[in-house]
Structures are given as C-alpha cells and as structure tokens.
Amino acid sequence: MRPLTEEETKTLFEKLAKYIGSNIKHLIDRSDETYCFRLHKDRVYYVSESIMRKAVSVGRDQLGSLGVCFGKMTKTGKFRLHITALDYLAQYAKHKMWVKPNGEMPFLYGNHVVKAHLGRVTEDTPEHQGVIVLNMSDVPLGFGVTARSTSDSRKLQPTDIVAFHQADIGEYLREEDTLF
Amino acid sequence: MDVSSALEAHQNKFKSIQVEKLVPVEFDLNLLAAFDSNAIDAQKLSSKKEEYLKGLNRDNAQLLFNEIFKLPVESTDAGLLAKLPSQTYILPREKPLPKEKPMTRWEKFAKTKGIQKHKKERMVFDEATGKYTPTWGYAGGKKDTTKDWLLEVPSNVDPMEDQYAKKREEKKERVDKNKKRQKRNEEEASATNKGMDPRQVKKKQLQEAIAVTKQSTASYGRFDKKIEGEQKMKGMKRQFAPNITDGKVEKQATLDILNKVVGKNGEVLNVTKAVRQHKKARK
Numbered sequence: 001m002r003p004l005t006e007e008e009t010k011t012l013f014e015k016l017a018k019y020i021g022s023n024i025k026h027l028i029d030r031s032d033e034t035y036c037f038r039l040h041k042d043r044v045y046y047v048s049e050s051i052m053r054k055a056v057s058v059g060r061d062q063l064g065s066l067g068v069c070f071g072k073m074t075k076t077g078k079f080r081l082h083i084t085a086l087d088y089l090a091q092y093a094k095h096k097m098w099v100k101p102n103g104e105m106p107f108l109y110g111n112h113v114v115k116a117h118l119g120r121v122t123e124d125t126p127e128h129q130g131v132i133v134l135n136m137s138d139v140p141l142g143f144g145v146t147a148r149s150t151s152d153s154r155k156l157q158p159t160d161i162v163a164f165h166q167a168d169i170g171e172y173l174r175e176e177d178t179l180f
Numbered sequence: 181m182d183v184s185s186a187l188e189a190h191q192n193k194f195k196s197i198q199v200e201k202l203v204p205v206e207f208d209l210n211l212l213a214a215f216d217s218n219a220i221d222a223q224k225l226s227s228k229k230e231e232y233l234k235g236l237n238r239d240n241a242q243l244l245f246n247e248i249f250k251l252p253v254e255s256t257d258a259g260l261l262a263k264l265p266s267q268t269y270i271l272p273r274e275k276p277l278p279k280e281k282p283m284t285r286w287e288k289f290a291k292t293k294g295i296q297k298h299k300k301e302r303m304v305f306d307e308a309t310g311k312y313t314p315t316w317g318y319a320g321g322k323k324d325t326t327k328d329w330l331l332e333v334p335s336n337v338d339p340m341e342d343q344y345a346k347k348r349e350e351k352k353e354r355v356d357k358n359k360k361r362q363k364r365n366e367e368e369a370s371a372t373n374k375g376m377d378p379r380q381v382k383k384k385q386l387q388e389a390i391a392v393t394k395q396s397t398a399s400y401g402r403f404d405k406k407i408e409g410e411q412k413m414k415g416m417k418r419q420f421a422p423n424i425t426d427g428k429v430e431k432q433a434t435l436d437i438l439n440k441v442v443g444k445n446g447e448v449l450n451v452t453k454a455v456r457q458h459k460k461a462r463k
Contacts, residue, residue, distance in 0.1 A: 003421045005421075024438055029435065036430060
C-alpha cells in the first residue's frame with residue numbers, strides 16, 4: 001500500500017471527472033473525516049485515514065483490501081473504474097440515465113443500453129459523456145458512456161444503442177473473484 | 181549710435197561660456213567625453229535636484245564644446261570638420277581574461293625534464309637540391325619515403341617483404357597514435373577545466389560503458405554468466421511518498437492536482453445547453 005504518485009492521481013481524476021466533474025473535491029475535502037487514495041496491488045482504494053493507518057500494520061501479502069476499491073491501474077498506466085465505485089459516482093454524478101423496468105435485466109447482464117429501454121436522461125448530455133445508469137425507482141445499476149447526445153438520441157431507432165455499458169452491479173456476481 | 185546696451189541685453193539672455201571649476205575637468209575628445217571629478221554639492225542635490233543636475237550638465241557640456249572648438253579645423257565639402265585627437269581613455273576589457281590552457285602530457289613531461297622548445301626556421305636550405313624548402317606544411321617536412329622509386333632492403337629482413345607497404349603501415353600507425361594522444365589530451369583538458377580529476381572522469385565513463393554493455397543483451401543481462409566477485413548493478417529505485425504523513429498536506433497536494441485536471445476538462449461549457457438557455461431568454 002502506498003499513496004498515488006502525481007501521475008497516477010492525474011489519470012485517476014481524469015477518469016473520475018468524466019462522471020462527476022469537479023465534484024471530485026467533495027471526495028477529498030470531506031467534513032466528517034480525512035479520506036485518501038491508496039494504491040495496493042495495482043488497485044486504487046478510497047479509504048479513511050483512520051482505517052488506512054490501521055492497515056499499515058498489515059503485511060503486503062496479507063492485506064486483501066481496504067476501504068472502497070475505485071478501480072485498477074492497468075499495466076499501460078491507464079485507470080479502469082470498477083463497479084465498486086458506483087456508490088460515490090451515483091452520489092455526485094453530473095449526468096444520469098434512467099432505464100425502464102424491461103431494460104434493467106439486459107443491462108445487468110452486461111449489455112449496452114438501447115433506445116427502447118431508455119426511460120429518461122439528464123437534459124443536454126453531450127456525446128461520449130460518462131453517465132450513471134439508474135432504474136426508474138432511482139437505484140443505481142451501473143455506469144456507461146453515452147453513444148449520442150440527448151438531442152441526437154431522439155431520432156434513433158428503438159434498437160440503436162444510446163449508452164455503452166462500462167460496469168453494472170451484476171458484476172458483483174459475475175466477477176466476484178477479481179473485483180475487489 | 182550706442183549699441184552697447186543692446187549687446188549687453190542680448191548677451192544676458194545666454195549663459196556665460198566661461199565655466200569655472202575647482203578641479204579642472206578631464207577630456208577625451210576622441211570619445212567626445214568629459215570627466216568631472218569635482219565633488220557634488222549634497223545640499224543642493226537634495227533641495228533642488230533637477231535644477232542642480234541640469235546646471236551641472238550644462239556647465240560640463242559647455243566646457244566640452246569649448247575644448248572641441250579649440251581643435252584644429254579642416255574645411256571640406258560637407259563643411260567645417262574638427263580633427264579629433266587620438267583616444268587617451270582606455271576602455272575596460274569587455275570579456276574576462278582567457279583561462280590558462282591545461283598542459284598536455286608532452287608539455288608536462290618537457291617541463292619536468294627541462295626540455296626547451298626551439299623555434300624552427302620556416303624555410304631551410306636543402307643541400308641535396310640546393311633550394312630552400314619549407315620545414316613543415318606543403319612541400320615541406322621530411323621527404324615522404326613511401327614515394328621513393330627505390331628502397332633498400334636491409335640485410336636482416338625477409339627479402340620478399342614489401343618495404344613500401346611496411347613504410348606505409350608504420351606511417352599510418354604513427355598518425356593514429358598521435359591522434360589518440362590528441363584525443364586523450366582534449367579529454368583531460370576538458371575534465372581539468374571543469375575542476376575534476378581526469379582519472380576519476382575516465383573511471384566513471386568506463387563504469388557507465390560497462391553498465392550499458394551488461395544490459396545490452398536479449399535478456400537485459402539477466403541470463404548472462406556472472407564473473408566471480410562481480411558487483412550487482414544498481415538500477416533505478418522508485419521513490420514514493422510515505423504512507424503516513426500530515427493529512428492536511430496530502431489533501432492540499434491532491435486538491436492542487438485536481439484543480440489542474442478539472443480546470444482542463446471538468447467544467448467545460450455545455451454549448452447546446454447555453455444555446456437553449458439563450459433562446460429561452462430571448463422568447
């Protein structure tokens with residue numbers, strides 16, 4: 001476990017900014033407790049300082065996980081968000097997309113969101129913007145990237161993709177072994 | 181008609197061309213410069229600064245012009261021209277003095293042995309031809325024996341050996357050797373100029389070269405045979421911040437990075453939204 005380098009912090013924030021923009025500062029600057037980002041076995045964890053201090057005494061091999069896993073650093077130096085970060089992303093998301101009840105299961109199985117399943121979407125969402133996918137009762141299901149802007153998606157066919165799947169809560173079952 | 185009063189009035193309009201100074205002012209007329217070494221009146225300088233300085237300048241300029249008008253004059257097509265004397269003031273050197281060159285190996289050796297350098301004549305009399313030939317350079321120096329039409333074969337060598345090839349080779353060796361020494365002298369000189377020990381510099385260079393060659397195999401030297409007592413090569417060590425530091429400092433550092441990132445792509449102007457709002461407002 002170690003703090004992120006400046007380069008790593010930058011790549012992490014660039015990815016997070018696609019979903020929550022400048023709201024990242026609410027993750028760092030919290031009133032309740034000091035939180036920090038830590039890297040352990042290529043995974044980035046968002047963890048409170050008190051827990052991090054306790055985890056310091058655990059050996060590198062023995063330490064499985066701590067705090068909330070936000071994602072992992074790939075070997076090419078990119079950052080990949082994991083579904084475990086959804087709680088924080090949904091809380092501060094700038095753009096959201098609601099899917100109809102008949103579209104929930106297809107999305108949870110890892111498919112893209114098609115026009116027919118689109119319930120509603122935040123106004124003026126640009127193209128290729130990170131969005132949080134929720135069901136109609138506002139439960140976050142995962143996140144993705146918009147294929148079209150809000151205005152463009154009106155003209156689409158029902159089978160056309162409106163948002164590309166990135167992560168969904170079905171991964172808690174499908175990728176239990178590698179997720180945390 | 182009495183014009184003396186009118187003349188006086190006219191003269192009073194202008195300041196006197198006679199200026200009196202306690203210490204005479206020095207001139208370098210070639211540079212059109214005057215050097216006033218008189219003390220400055222501190223009281224006047226503080227009370228009426230501008231006026232005092234202007235007056236001082238006028239007086240000195242007047243003195244300079246007085247001197248210029250004393251010079252011999254030449255009349256040309258362009259008008260009257262004064263002949264300036266030669267320069268007396270010595271301008272200070274612009275660049276620092278050149279550093280003394282470090283001695284070459286030969287110079288050091290010659291110094292310890294007390295070998296003096298003899299100046300050679302540029303042209304020497306060649307008795308064989310009866311002409312003066314240059315000591316060095318074009319058409320000079322020792323005659324090139326590789327171009328002789330006949331060469332004697334010494335009695336103690338193989339008679340079939342090519343004496344011309346031998347001479348050519350010997351000459352090439354001499355040239356190469358001298359080039360090598362020249363290069364060495366240059367390297368040593370550059371090291372001493374930087375204030376380093378040439379031997380230490382050479383040692384460092386060699387060690388770096390060894391480090392490079394050790395890594396220059398397909399496996400980056402991982403499967404190479406190790407020599408007995410070979411030291412392990414030191415690689416680059418990554419440095420990370422300590423895990424536990426002052427929380428505030430770390431927070432501030434992260435916020436600084438965030439400001440850089442978000443300033444770039446976090447809060448971009450949403451053009452479509454802006455256009456729509458503008459349209460709404462106009463309705």
